[in-house]
Amino acid sequence: MRIIVPIKQVPNTNDVKIDPKTGTLIREGVDSIVNPEDLNAIEAALELRERLGGEVIALSMGPPQAADALKEVVAMGADEAYLLTDRALAGADTLATAYCLSRAITKLGDFDLIVCGRQAIDGDTAQVGPQMAEFLKVPQVTYACKLDVVEDSVVVERHLEDGFETVKARMPALVTVMREANRPRYPSMAGIRRACTEDVVHRWVATDFDAEPWRIGFDGSPTWVKRTFTPPPKAPGKRLEGTPRDVAKDLLKTFTEKNLL
Amino acid sequence: MELTPEQEMVRKSVRKFALEVVEPRAKEIDETCEFPWDTVKKMGEMGLMGICFPPEYGGAGLDTVSYAIAVEEISRVCGSTGITLAAHVSLGAHPIFAFGTEEQKRKYLVPLAKGEWIGAFGLTEPNAGSDAAGTETTAVKDGDSYVLNGTKIFITSASVAQVCIATAVTEKGKGTRGISAFLVEKGTPGFSVGTKEKKLGLHGADTSEIVFEDCRIPKENLLGREGEGFHIFMNALDGGRISIGAMALGIAQGALDACVKYSKERKQFGRRIADFQAVQWMIADMATEIACSRHLVYHSARLKDRGQRTTLESAMCKLFAGETAMRVTTKAIQIHGGYGYMRDYPVERYFRDAKLTEIGEGTSEIQRLVIARELLR
Numbered sequence: 319m320r321i322i323v324p325i326k327q328v329p330n331t332n333d334v335k336i337d338p339k340t341g342t343l344i345r346e347g348v349d350s351i352v353n354p355e356d357l358n359a360i361e362a363a364l365e366l367r368e369r370l371g372g373e374v375i376a377l378s379m380g381p382p383q384a385a386d387a388l389k390e391v392v393a394m395g396a397d398e399a400y401l402l403t404d405r406a407l408a409g410a411d412t413l414a415t416a417y418c419l420s421r422a423i424t425k426l427g428d429f430d431l432i433v434c435g436r437q438a439i440d441g442d443t444a445q446v447g448p449q450m451a452e453f454l455k456v457p458q459v460t461y462a463c464k465l466d467v468v469e470d471s472v473v474v475e476r477h478l479e480d481g482f483e484t485v486k487a488r489m490p491a492l493v494t495v496m497r498e499a500n501r502p503r504y505p506s507m508a509g510i511r512r513a514c515t516e517d518v519v520h521r522w523v524a525t526d527f528d529a530e531p532w533r534i535g536f537d538g539s540p541t542w543v544k545r546t547f548t549p550p551p552k553a554p555g556k557r558l559e560g561t562p563r564d565v566a567k568d569l570l571k572t573f574t575e576k577n578l579l
Numbered sequence: 580m581e582l583t584p585e586q587e588m589v590r591k592s593v594r595k596f597a598l599e600v601v602e603p604r605a606k607e608i609d610e611t612c613e614f615p616w617d618t619v620k621k622m623g624e625m626g627l628m629g630i631c632f633p634p635e636y637g638g639a640g641l642d643t644v645s646y647a648i649a650v651e652e653i654s655r656v657c658g659s660t661g662i663t664l665a666a667h668v669s670l671g672a673h674p675i676f677a678f679g680t681e682e683q684k685r686k687y688l689v690p691l692a693k694g695e696w697i698g699a700f701g702l703t704e705p706n707a708g709s710d711a712a713g714t715e716t717t718a719v720k721d722g723d724s725y726v727l728n729g730t731k732i733f734i735t736s737a738s739v740a741q742v743c744i745a746t747a748v749t750e751k752g753k754g755t756r757g758i759s760a761f762l763v764e765k766g767t768p769g770f771s772v773g774t775k776e777k778k779l780g781l782h783g784a785d786t787s788e789i790v791f792e793d794c795r796i797p798k799e800n801l802l803g804r805e806g807e808g809f810h811i812f813m814n815a816l817d818g819g820r821i822s823i824g825a826m827a828l829g830i831a832q833g834a835l836d837a838c839v840k841y842s843k844e845r846k847q848f849g850r851r852i853a854d855f856q857a858v859q860w861m862i863a864d865m866a867t868e869i870a871c872s873r874h875l876v877y878h879s880a881r882l883k884d885r886g887q888r889t890t891l892e893s894a895m896c897k898l899f900a901g902e903t904a905m906r907v908t909t910k911a912i913q914i915h916g917g918y919g920y921m922r923d924y925p926v927e928r929y930f931r932d933a934k935l936t937e938i939g940e941g942t943s944e945i946q947r948l949v950i951a952r953e954l955l956r
């Protein structure tokens with residue numbers, strides 16, 4: 319099994335506060351972490367490797383300091399890591415990001431599976447995984463809470479809003495996993511030593527993975543952020559009190575008034 | 580004090596593990612006196628139980644500073660788990676690494692470093708505490724074996740350990756040169772674990788008695804040479820005291836963390852208690868002494884990593900960090916007021932756990948004696 323896991327370094331949004339005046343995130347002094355669901359992706363990949371053999375390759379696009387995120391997943395057990403880092407890549411939206419990652423994956427050669435986290439906590443788009451699958455022309459299965467490899471296919475239990483769905487896809491394929499999929503292991507002490515003493519993070523610039531200049535970075539990004547804002551707090555819910563009969567009556571009345579029934 | 584990226588990563592990873600896995604069990608094991616097997620197993624999987632031994636012996640190959648950081652971060656949330664780790668690495672395993680034969684390392688150090696086994700070190704006896712050379716346990720050579728008789732008390736992890744290093748007199752009248760060290764496996768006939776102690780603190784750590792009754796062990800289980808036992812345990816204590824320093828440092832830091840949080844939440848006289856200068860000064864003093872402890876502990880660890888003898892520095896860091904932990908945890912209860920005296924807040928546990936760091940691996944008085952002896956000789 320050759321498994322590729324794209325990961326993203328993100329600000330720890332648990333620590334992020336919003337500037338009340340400008341409505342933007344205050345990023346100063348905020349820790350950078352590996353996007354939480356990407357750790358689930360790494361864990362899923364490592365579990366498959368432990369069972370079936372093979373290798374797990376981590377991949378990231380970001381500034382030079384994103385190497386720290388890659389080192390962390392190497393310390394967890396990933397075999398190798400690649401960092402796409404180049405000024406020309408800056409300002410990428412999800413499309414340009416997915417393009418670059420898929421170009422790099424093509425450059426890395428054959429693979430059986432790509433495992434991604436469902437979404438990143440800083441953007442919450444959940445787009446990059448599916449876009450990569452499109453670029454690479456492989457089947458995609460999103461929102462996995464369980465995955466297994468059976469012969470030449472990946473069998474995935476998907477967690478949907480209204481239930482579960484089991485999907486089988488022929489490999490090579492791309493799967494995005496959710497937090498519920500597993501419990502990511504901690505970096506091991508031997509892993510930390512390896513990540514810090516060996517040259518485990520390979521750095522690539524745009525030309526190293528044959529990216530077409532017009533499709534990368536700011537110029538390759540059709541998304542424009544018009545405005546960011548904090549949504550106003552939701553109005554508090556209304557509490558209906560009284561006997562069950564009264565409450566039911568009130569509820570029906572409210573529903574009728576609001577044309578919900 | 581600048582740490583290497585590796586040491587920073589150790590701190591970050593162990594801290595996360597401590598908060599997510601160790602801390603949620605800390606209060607419970609303090610109350611039930613249960614040994615946290617699950618946590619220890621996970622520490623083994625992470626490589627913490629063999630953090631500073633070479634990979635060829637199942638270790639992670641990190642340095643002593645990283646080891647000290649690991650003990651500090653674990654103790655910051657749970658002293659019991661901290662001492663279990665520290666005693667295992669410095670006392671149970673390190674002497675085998677430093678003095679064992681290749682065969683002994685393969686047989687004992689590898690499973691210890693992988694965390695498959697827990698190790699213990701039996702030095703203290705009913706009549707030989709600070710005066711550890713006053714050992715009364717005897718080991719008599721008989722053909723291809725030694726026969727041990729005697730009792731060890733207050734031994735960390737004695738009832739959970741797979742192998743225990745024990746000191747015994749092999750030649751009477753030779754004083755410190757008549758003491759040897761042995762490796763005794765659990766299950767050896769004549770080896771038994773006696774009373775499990777009821778303690779002030781560290782309830783989640785095992786502290787038990789070991790009894791040797793005509794306990795026959797093969798002569799291959801002699802650690803080092805005959806008569807080298809005293810040297811072996813002095814060496815083990817030089818390393819071990821750094822880890823008790825780190826444990827004390829962690830407990831103190833944990834208590835300070837709790838105070839910073841609490842003093843900003845608790846309101847009296849219409850203000851946060853953090854706004855009272857009396858509280859601020861206590862916090863300032865606590866933080867300053869903790870910073871000093873940290874420098875001393877890491878400094879000693881660094882010297883050890885350079886291969887230097889650290890007798891003086893190890894004694895200093897254990898003395899200062901231990902007494903700091905006691906002062907800090909006392910103030911921590913003070914800052915919490917009556918709530919601090921209750922079990923609902925962690926500071927009373929920190930206070931009880933801290934006291935050991937002024938006693939174990941040599942009392943504060945013995946550390947002063949060692950320091951003075953080093954300076955005045």
Ligand SMILES: Cc1cc2nc3c(=O)[nH]c(=O)nc-3n(C[C@H](O)[C@H](O)[C@H](O)COP(=O)(O)OP(=O)(O)OC[C@H]3O[C@@H](n4cnc5c(N)ncnc54)[C@H](O)[C@@H]3O)c2cc1C
Pocket residue numbers: 666670700701702703707708709710732733734735736778781786935938939940941942943944945948
């Ligand atoms: C929780 C716990 C875990 C332990 N784990 C281990 C372990 O794993 N292995 C092990 O071998 N031991 C262990 N010990 C034992 C510990 O090392 C001893 O308790 C310690 O060395 C003190 O010995 P003692 O209790 O006999 O006290 P004593 O030596 O009787 O000391 C009593 C008092 O006299 C003072 N004193 C003694 N001699 C002098 C002197 N020369 N000058 C000035 N003052 C002096 C002491 O400082 C102390 O205040 C543990 C103890 C505890 C509490």
